[in-house]
Amino acid sequence: MKSTEIPTRERIVVAASKLFYSEGIRAVSVDAVAEQAGLTKRTLYYHFASKDDLVAAYLEARDQPNLKLFQRWFADAEGTLADKVRSIFHNLARSARHPRWKGCGFLRTAAELANMPGHPAVKLGIAHKKRVEAWLAASFEAEGIHSSKVLARQVILLLDGSFAVVLLNRDASYMETAGEAAAVLVEAAMAFSKPETAP
Secondary structure (H helix, E strand, C coil): CCHHHCCHHHHHHHHHHHHHHHHCCCCCCHHHHHHHHCCCHHHHHHHCCCHHHHHHHHHHHHHHHHHHHHHHHHHHCCCCHHHHHHHHHHHHHHHHCCCCCCCCHHHHHHHHCCCCCCCHHHHHHHHHHHHHHHHHHHHHHHCCCCCHHHHHHHHHHHHHHHHHHHHHHCCCHHHHHHHHHHHHHHHHHHHHHCCCCCC
16 A cells, blocks of 8 residues: 555654654654655644654554564464463563664553653553563453463563563563563463462
């Protein structure tokens, strides 16, 4: 599909996503987004009332694709539940080794808007992380883990912690180490949740 055939609003979001992810939301002007999209600033403002709305649309566009990617990595991994969780971290580590990798767009945006907790983009970031956590909890519960919500939260902490550390020092092996820790937690939870057998 040629760029001229893509709906205008989608063209703007695609352009904003490229720039915001690679350079950060504060560093990118509305003029730059309009230029990247091949549109006038007036056209951009026809579709988005403000830059804040555009930042929110950027994260909204990442929400379901990111979650579905995690779900695919999980589903495609062979082995135990611990292996499936480990695979998410190992796939992320592979992504983190790419030169264009800039970390988690949701966390980076939240960091840039740390003094604006009510910002629509921050709320979208919170909702996205909660969705991932809820999906993990449901996956664990389906395997009979009693403390599925607690385990999901522990895995999320390891996941987001590894995003931060790898972004800081550019060493993707930290993500793999976090994956090993997550697998240990899952194995322990599985063992704890096994029904007791009669002597």
